[in-house]
Amino acid sequence: MERDREESVDLAQISLRPLQLSDVDDLMVWTTDEKVPKFCTWEPYSSKDQGIDFIQNKACEFLWSRAICLHDRAIGFILMTSCSATDQSREKSVELGYVLGSKYWSKGIMTYVVKQVKKVAFREFPHLERLEALVDAENVGSQRVLEKAGFHREGVLRKYLFFKGKSRDMVIFSVLSTDLNHQD
Amino acid sequence: MSNLDLSKISLRPFKLSDVDDFLLWAGDDQVTQNLRWKTCGSREEALAFIRDVCIPHPWRRSICLDDRSIGFVSVYPWSGDDRCKADIGYAVAADYWGQGIATKAVKMAVPQVFNDLSHLVRLQAFTSPENKASQRVLEKAGFLKEGLLRKYTYFKGNIKDSVVFSFLSTDEFPHDDSWK
Numbered sequence: 001m002e003r004d005r006e007e008s009v010d011l012a013q014i015s016l017r018p019l020q021l022s023d024v025d026d027l028m029v030w031t032t033d034e035k036v037p038k039f040c041t042w043e044p045y046s047s048k049d050q051g052i053d054f055i056q057n058k059a060c061e062f063l064w065s066r067a068i069c070l071h072d073r074a075i076g077f078i079l080m081t082s083c084s085a086t087d088q089s090r091e092k093s094v095e096l097g098y099v100l101g102s103k104y105w106s107k108g109i110m111t112y113v114v115k116q117v118k119k120v121a122f123r124e125f126p127h128l129e130r131l132e133a134l135v136d137a138e139n140v141g142s143q144r145v146l147e148k149a150g151f152h153r154e155g156v157l158r159k160y161l162f163f164k165g166k167s168r169d170m171v172i173f174s175v176l177s178t179d180l181n182h183q184d
Numbered sequence: 185m186s187n188l189d190l191s192k193i194s195l196r197p198f199k200l201s202d203v204d205d206f207l208l209w210a211g212d213d214q215v216t217q218n219l220r221w222k223t224c225g226s227r228e229e230a231l232a233f234i235r236d237v238c239i240p241h242p243w244r245r246s247i248c249l250d251d252r253s254i255g256f257v258s259v260y261p262w263s264g265d266d267r268c269k270a271d272i273g274y275a276v277a278a279d280y281w282g283q284g285i286a287t288k289a290v291k292m293a294v295p296q297v298f299n300d301l302s303h304l305v306r307l308q309a310f311t312s313p314e315n316k317a318s319q320r321v322l323e324k325a326g327f328l329k330e331g332l333l334r335k336y337t338y339f340k341g342n343i344k345d346s347v348v349f350s351f352l353s354t355d356e357f358p359h360d361d362s363w364k
Contacts, residue, residue: 041265086266089220089337129343130335155331158350159306162268167305176335 016066030101076100137169209277
């Protein structure tokens with residue numbers, strides 16, 4: 001019986017905290033699941049060394065990042081990167097990225113988390129003007145997360161990225177510091 | 185408005201000997217106001233700019249009328265995993281506005297660029313929402329307007345919205361003979 005899938009999650013049990021080495025086994029659950037990085041640039045992990053390397057060496061390179069936790073166990077990851085890394089004219093923009101274990105999809109968790117992080121972003125980075133996210137045009141679930149979290153859908157950037165051997169149309173979303181004043 | 189014979193418009197790399205013609209438009213605030221370029225203030229500056237920026241550029245062409253420089257078209261490819269895309273920019277001397285020159289130049293440049301840059305899949309352009317003339321150039325040249333990116337970029341000290349357009353390697357050129 002698929003009891004896990006029918007269980008709804010008490011969103012009050014969702015928290016964000018820095019990713020730690022002790023989270024590696026939980027991290028391996030979503031990084032080895034083929035469904036999870038389907039629209040990401042990375043391939044599913046095949047060894048725990050990759051998980052350790054991510055926690056120790058990669059996670060700290062992001063401008064900001066947190067483990068998404070349920071009962072303090074990591075079930076996903078959310079991050080922000082500065083757009084000025086690729087374009088010096090874009091230092092007031094930050095890009096949002098996130099990933100969640102597939103067992104926890106469609107329960108409103110990611111929307112709940114993105115809503116929180118949206119507010120954190122503008123508080124944490126007071127000069128931030130624009131928070132944006134790029135989602136594969138085929139990734140309807142993730143687009144819905146951003147829409148429900150109050151991001152504006154600005155358009156589709158055709159063949160904007162190339163990864164896993166394919167050109168990808170990317171939907172671009174944004175929320176501005178000035179949008180927040182008119183939202184919840 | 186005179187009927188300029190657009191067959192006199194050509195694209196070619198910049199030469200140092202273009203300096204005096206170059207200064208006429210690159211030294212004009214009207215022309216550079218929508219570019220990230222600083223207006224050229226002297227012949228020496230113009231010479232240095234041609235020598236140090238225009239000539240070594242990955243893909244920059246002078247728009248010429250009877251082989252005299254009256255503007256430019258530039259394409260700047262991204263690097264690494266992003267070399268599937270490149271940014272296009274252009275400008276024409278103010279005296280020659282309103283005659284379809286920029287449109288002609290962009291239409292000439294697009295097939296050349298896809299031929300010269302082997303990994304290119306997407307040519308993109310960003311314009312200011314107020315710059316309707318430039319948006320018309322792109323539309324007439326067959327670019328697709330994709331959306332308005334709010335507070336997207338810092339431009340000469342101010343945060344600005346950008347309208348984004350693209351032309352893909354798989355897109356069709358507009359069906360009129362002014363692209364030849």
